[in-house]
Amino acid sequence: MPATATLPPPAFAARATAVAGSPIREILALTARPGVISFAGGLPAPELFDTEGLRAAYDAAFAASAARALQYSTTEGAPELREAVAARASARGLATGADDVLITTGSQQALALIAATLVEPGDAVLVENPTYLAALQCFGQAGARVIPVPCDGDGILPDALEEIVARERPKLLYSVPTFQNPTGRTLPGHRRAAVAEIAARRGLWLVEDDPYGELRYEGTEVPWLAAHPGARDRTALLGSFSKVMAPGLRLGWLRAPAALRRAAVVAKQAADLHTSTVDQLAAAHYLRAVDLDAHIATVRAAYRERRDALLSGLGAALPPGSDWNRPEGGMFVWARLPEGWDATALLTAAVSRDVAYVPGAPFHTGSPDPRTLRLSFTTHTPAEITEGLTRLAGAVEAYCPVNA
Structure with a gap:
């Protein structure tokens, strides 16, 4: 009996292919291996969950x-x-x-x-x-x-x-x-x-x-x-x-x-x-x-300490000429590298040293700023943050921007 010719199914809806996947999710998958200190994900600290x-x-x-x-x-x-x-x-x-x-x-x-x-x-x-x-x-x-x-x-x-x-x-x-x-x-x-x-x-x-x-x-x-x-x-x-x-x-x-x-x-x-x-x-x-406000106060105290640990070490970790803000709350610090640096390119060197962050370019509409990066401070202890910044400093030292 001769084979019956088949046609492919209809194409996906345009909206299904017009929007790219999240690079943050891709970075999180890349850094999920043990030993990586990740400033990439905006994740709450699991040890602070009120599991009981x-x-x-x-x-x-x-x-x-x-x-x-x-x-x-x-x-x-x-x-x-x-x-x-x-x-x-x-x-x-x-x-x-x-x-x-x-x-x-x-x-x-x-x-x-x-x-x-x-x-x-x-x-x-x-x-x-x-x-x-x-x-x-x-x-x-x-x-x-x-x-x-x-x-x-x-x-x-x-x-x-x-x-x-x-x-x-x-x-x-x-x-x-x-x-x-x-x-x-x-x-x-x-x-x-x-x-x-x-x-x-x-x-x-x-x-x-x-x-x-x-x-x-x-x-x-x-x-x-x-x-x-x-x-x-x-x-x-x-x-x-x-x-x-x-x-x-x-x-x-x-x-x-x-x-x-x-x-x-x-x-x-x-x-x-x-x-x-x-x-x-x-x-x-x-x-x-449960007094949720009391639980939130505990979370705030821990996150404040972690934010301060990140802010106190950024000057030694990032290249001279970088700048960053001091958020009054939340989970993120926003930084900008000097002229000629590229946060996406630097990430490759960082991941090879078991530390990660999220480049800022995907968050922009229109022309992105390739020098920007987002660092989350909530997931790691102050000691881990300090170690992560030491690794990031090593990546900065190893990375040589072409146009800097």
Whole structure:
């Protein structure tokens, strides 16, 4: 019997091939071998997880009702967890009710839901430059025209934002105003007020991503963008338990105006129906039984010491003429090498010495700055950080930039 001719299956959707994979994930895989000191991943310190408290919370969730814990639940989320999230947001100065909150599978899903509900192919989306890499992936997959807003060491420049909004008529501005990823910088209060005013006057959605806001080591709290007059009816606020409880829970939340939240609920139904019931109930039990603020204070103290260890050793590790910032909180220090140096090329020498960081170029929209790099200080002890910087200094000494 003659062979039957076959045709290949249809091509992938354009959005599946238009966006590259995350170079950070590739670096993390490269540095996963034992003995590597990695400043690359924005990972919480596992030894600081409250494993006993979380184990007890899961036991309590099953003891209360194993049938409920293992069953389907509502898309909006478990009422007791939504109430707990609302209470914590209200305590931080933003009056919030449980009905204002949608529980998501990590705050990354909240961002994807916002993109699904607001962004059409060709829409202009504004971002800080540089910005969170996965946000660039998310908006890229939605088909957006991603446009960078000029920033300085404090973040968005309101005058530049005004000019771009008038010219491009964007759908939304995405921002990480507090301890930004990748730079660690924090947008001052007066600039937040200006951004909120521009959004109200020009007609613009604001997407405020706040995974790091509770990790403050010094300085004064700055109110959320969402708390400013003019922003309250147009801000989607994204939060997460990943940095203060554990990322493996994959629990985040979205606070948004009613119409946007309802649209996000429909988008979530199409994505996963609802976030894990047992994880939500365990988190709710945990928040009732444990003083999360006291746990966060312990985490802050450890991370502050690690940040200081990194900052104190960078001068000896990086080449003369480098500069870096001093974040008041969060997980990252942003550095720039001297003219003629390339952080991606230097990484090869660093990995060969069992130390790693993330080059800054992928975080940029448009023309990247090849001299920049992001260093995370949360995963290693001060002693390990000191050793990592010694290895990095060896890589700097061995690397010879062509144009320096």
